[in-house]
Amino acid sequence: MDAEVRGCGSAIQVSSDQEGMDIRRGPWTDEEDSMLKNYVTINGEGRWNSVARCTGLKRTGKSCRLRWLNYLRPDVKRGNITLQEQLLILELHSRWGNRWSKIAQYLPGRTDNEIKNYWRTRVQKQAKQLKCDVNSKQFRDAMRYVWMPRLIERIRAMATPKSQCLDGPTNTYCSDLPLNNQTQLIPNQSHAPMSSGLAEPYLRPAISSTSSDSSEARVSSDLTNDLPCGNYIEISQNESGLIQQGLDIQTYDDQHIDGWFGGGDTLDSFWDYQDQNMWFL
DNA sequence: AAGGAGGGCAACCGCACTTTT
DNA sequence: CAAAAGTGCGGTTGCCCTCCT
Incomplete structure (x- = not known):
């Protein structure tokens, strides 16, 4: 009653x-x-x-x-989801699906509820606009081969005016992720089940590296295992102290992408739409 | 200026799993 | 070992705000 x-x-x-x-x-x-x-x-x-x-x-x-x-909770982060966070959400969701709490472990200060809301309001909206299912191969490919590279481009553009940060056209980009040397991606303990106390940083120096003299530290194996279709984020630090993010992305030409959206005009309008909405760019 | 539509987000619900008694 | 209590998680709902007409 x-x-x-x-x-x-x-x-x-x-x-x-x-x-x-x-x-x-x-x-x-x-x-x-x-x-x-x-x-x-x-x-x-x-x-x-x-x-x-x-x-x-x-x-x-x-x-x-x-x-x-x-x-x-004192460590709850407020404000818009950053580009880096958006990229991470897309990447982790492609790997784990709707495992919001698991995804949240890698985004310090963000709650599973917040990430879930972000996905439903932003990402699913895009799928709806494109008239395809959010779980369809078409939509996942669009994320993987179009949106994520584009996000990385934006991150790179915002992070660095420095040309040395670009590794040519080899799909290696940089951003200003606040990582230390030999960084490893670690789940945020504050989101771990049955946790207590203050949040630990989700990025820690790597304990060890397979290549002892390399300054590169790939995202932890837990993150990269079984990533779909050779698509993974690699986080490393170059000599200038800036973080490089490499995305192993297959090269897709416009013709291939056109196939998803039915031709150049459609693709153009797709990008126009993206630019208008700015949900991830 | 007012009303409607849609988006964003906080909160709730139900189920499953884990821990305690 | 079983039942009860506690907790976690994903899905859903509904309110409030903003934008558009």
Whole structure:
């Protein structure tokens, strides 16, 4: 039996659980936020049902957990998804599909919910506009061979005015990813299951490298294993200290790409559309 | 200026898995 | 070992805001 209480311009739903206790739903208030934040700061994460009971919050444990993870946690990053993050999302999704929490482990400060929303609102919208299924080969190929290289181009363009950073036409690009020498991509521990405490950086110096004297550090093997069709991101650091991102991309000429979109005109309009929407560029 | 449409995002739901008792 | 409780995760919903007409 639910009752709806309207206040402050938003709907707060109150229902009764088995014990007759009122359960609040809907948007969290500042007061609730501070109650939850204070409790977790003192007592740590976990035991979310207890949190709900001990704080006097009339919320379910699940609701408390979600609020903390997606909003109140101190390391939650706000603001737009960066180009590098977009590229990573595309890459990891091509590998793992809708494993949002797993993908989120590689994007520090981003929540699975945020990434999921990003995918649904941006990427799926593009698929819809192109009148193809987001899981179709056509769409995945467009991501892999058109959008991702284009993203990398943009990252490179934004990151460096330096010509030495370009490795010619060999599909090696650079960006300003904040990586240290001998960098390895590590999942963000703060998103790991049953984690506690502060987030660790998701990028750490590599413990070892197969090529001892090489300054290159490829994305960890866990990330690169089984990547589709020889398409992978390689992160390395050149002598200037700038990070190079190489994408092993098969070369597709315009004619091939035209095949996906039915000819030059269609492709042109496709790019026009992309430029208008700017969702990843 | 007003109303409608669509997008973005926070929050909820249900199920599956893990841990505890 | 089984049941209950707790937790995690992906899918979905609905509200609010912005843009367009």
